[in-house]
Amino acid sequence: MQPTKNGHKVFDLNEPVPAIKKSEKLTNEQRKQLYFHMIQAREFDLAMQRLNRQGKAFGGVYSQKGNEATAVGSAFALGPKDILFPMHRDIGSHFVFKAETKQLMLNHLAKDGSQMRGTDGTGHYADVEKRIYGNVSHLGAMIPVAAGFVMASKMRNEPIVAMTYIGDGGAQTGEFHEGVNFASVQKLPLIVIIENNQYAYSSPNSVEFAAERLSDRAIGYGCYGYTIDGTDVELVFDECQKAVEQARNTGIPALIETMTMRMRGHAEHDDAGYVPKETFEYWEQRDPIKRYEDFLQSEGIYTQSDIAEIKASISKEMKDAIDYALEIPYPPAEEGKKLVFVS
Ligand SMILES: Cc1ncc(C[n+]2csc(CCOP(=O)(O)OP(=O)(O)O)c2C)c(N)n1
Structure with missing residues (x-):
């Protein structure tokens, strides 16, 4: 990786794609679950893109492509x-935390029955029962x-670990610093995954921060810090699980920077024309799903036809959720006030 004149990083297309780092902790059944949830994320994403083109999904539609291994492998830990x-x-x-596809679709289409009562079209909901x-x-x-949540649990003597996520852009805010510092000082078992997908909107890493690695900041906070390949789901799981258990046993938080690529624009309105073509090509070779499919086949866990069958069944799951959600009306406007005013 070297900087170019315009400050974008250039990735070496000749660099070989590393093999998946096989985890010693996972059973083949768990591997199947990891794959299943990654495909759910990919198919949900494709469904949302189509709905956006059709004028049925409004506001920001943020692609998941490239981030599936990070999101699934970390939560699985x-x-x-x-x-x-x-x-x-x-x-x-x-999906790892058992969110239901139909409910997620209602939420993303802001329909009646959505957990934000139609006031939101992304993931700003809370589901206390599911711990999301x-x-x-x-x-x-x-x-x-999240740090406050862990602190309250600690004070109630109900110890838990919390995991939260932030982008490379979001990691440059004051609250990132305050939150990680507070968690480190108070010994709160909090895992912060920094999804370094190279861009914050149109700003590349080179104009966001001057540090070599975002995880290097951990030494300044007095917590653990790791930078890992965010496109290898088993590696993400392994490293996150280590950090989760370390945090549970010592109370010391961890910053885990996962290296990925945002494979589309910031949201669907953005064609990402500012990203060099070679950067997309480099990361396309490292597509988390393609990499894991190659691994699962080489391990004899799935055949190509098993993979096709799984994809078809998840695609049907998405279609059923869309059909269900499209039939449902938007909530009455007064519903929105209920989240704002106490009557
Ligand atoms: C404090 C704050 N500033 C600006 C925004 C608007 N905004 C939403 S997402 C985004 C880019 C985020 O980039 P990054 O954190 O790298 O995450 P990514 O979308 O690339 O995954 C911006 C500027 C915001 N939501 N909050």
Whole structure:
């Protein structure tokens, strides 16, 4: 990787794609689950893109492509009582936490019955039973919220680990710093995944920060820090699981920078024309799903026809969810006020 004159990083297309780092902790059944959830994320994404083109999904439609291994592998490392605070490219983690496709579709289409009562078309909902606390829009603001959640659990003697996510852009906010510093000082078992997908909107890493690695900041906070390949789902799982158990046992938080690429524009309105073509080509070779499919086949876990069958069944799951959600009306406008005013 070297900087170019315009400050964009150029990725070497001749660099070989590394083999998946096989985890010693996963069973083949769990591997199948990881793959299943990554395909759910990919198919949900494709469904949302189509709905956006058809004028049926409004507002920002944020692609998940490229982030599936990070979102799924990290959430899969959490225990049964742990808490998830996902961001806008982490639909895969919602699926790991058993979010239902039909409910997610209602939420994303802002229909009646959506968990934000139609006031939102992305993932700002909370599902207390499922332990999912969806994203706070103001970048960085969710880190102190997640830290506070862990602190409250600690004070109640109900220890949990929380995992939250932030982009490379969001990691440059004041609240990122305050939240990670607070969690480190208070010994709160919080895992912060920094999804370094190279761009924040149209700003490349080179105009966002001067550090070599975002995880290098950990030494300044007194927490653990790792930078890992975010396109290898087993590696992401392994490293996150280590960090989760370390945090559970010591109370020391971790910053995990996952290297990925945002494979589309910031949202569907943005054609990402400012990204060099070679950058997309480099990361397309590292597509998390393609890499894992090659691995699963080489391990004899799935054949090509198994893979085709799984994709067809998940694509049907998405189609059924769309048909269901499109039939449902938008909620009455007064519903929106209920989340704002106490009557
Ligand atoms: C404090 C704040 N500033 C600006 C925005 C508007 N905004 C939303 S997403 C985004 C880019 C985020 O980039 P990054 O954190 O790298 O995440 P990515 O979308 O690339 O995954 C911006 C500027 C915001 N939501 N909050």
